[in-house]
Amino acid sequence: MKVFLSVDMEGISGIVDNTYINPDAGVNYQRGRQFMTDDANAVIEAAIEAGATEILVADSHNTMNNILWESLHPKAQLLAGSPRDCSMVHGLDDSFDAALFIGYHTRQGVPGVLSHTMSGVIRNLTINGRLVGEFGFNAIYAGLYHVPVVMVSGDDLVAKEARELVPDIATAVVKKAVSRTAAHCLSRGEATAELKKQTKLALSKAKQIAPVQTAMPLEMGIQFSHTGQAEMAAIVPGSRYETETGTVYYTAHDPHDMYKTMRAMLNLASEAEFF
Ligand SMILES: [Zn+2]
Known part of the structure; x- marks a missing residue:
């Protein structure tokens, strides 16, 4: 095993x-x-x-x-x-x-000890609309x-x-x-x-115990803490920026691509200064 x-x-x-x-x-x-x-x-x-x-x-x-x-x-x-x-x-x-x-x-x-998602820039992360x-x-x-x-x-x-x-x-x-x-x-x-x-x-x-049942393509949504971060993340080719919610969406066709895109967006977003 x-x-x-x-x-x-x-x-x-x-x-x-x-x-x-x-x-x-x-x-x-x-x-x-x-x-x-x-x-x-x-x-x-x-x-x-x-x-x-x-x-x-x-x-x-x-x-x-x-x-x-x-x-x-x-x-x-x-x-x-x-x-x-x-x-x-x-x-x-x-x-x-x-x-x-x-x-x-x-x-x-x-609530929860040291709760966060990946880094300080994410307010909400969704996969096919589901908060994760x-x-x-x-x-x-x-x-x-x-x-x-x-x-x-x-x-x-x-x-x-x-x-x-x-x-x-x-x-x-x-x-x-x-x-x-x-x-x-x-x-x-x-x-x-x-x-x-x-x-x-x-x-x-x-x-x-069943693996989580999902299949590609999956739509990832990242709502950022402020719009400057979302604007930076939206540089990623193929992404879609929903200005009303400060959310950047990306449809992934491959698991590696999904993970790498999430990381690329977070790195770009971390370049945005709030003040
Ligand atoms: Zn950690």
């Missing part, structure tokens, strides 16, 4: 605010890296016990150089660094039997390769967001959101135990 782990940072056990996830401003960043590696190792260990023979871990936060490679489980390989065409799910294809999204968070504009966050976007991408997302870990609210798209998904809730930058965290030992328990459950029922 071949397993893909996409590991973000905001939903990792013990992490509650920016000080743990930002290498420049974070007094707790080195601890955050350790927590992230610990969560990944708990999942890898349980996955191997559940029959995984090949495990690829994609570091999926910021510059994607957070996981401590030297401390990662010896049976797992690491995809690190950026840029990567398909960012958080780069390398995920139809050769995988299951994907697990670890340390994930809720989408922009809703990072979980949804990446789960749809996985679905295009017929790979089921069988587990998510993070706070209680991302677990709920994930179940709305994948009703049978296993959820490892390692903290309860108190506000966007506060959480009631399980202890280290409890979080590790929950991650292992849910990983085993997820992989034991992996064949019963």
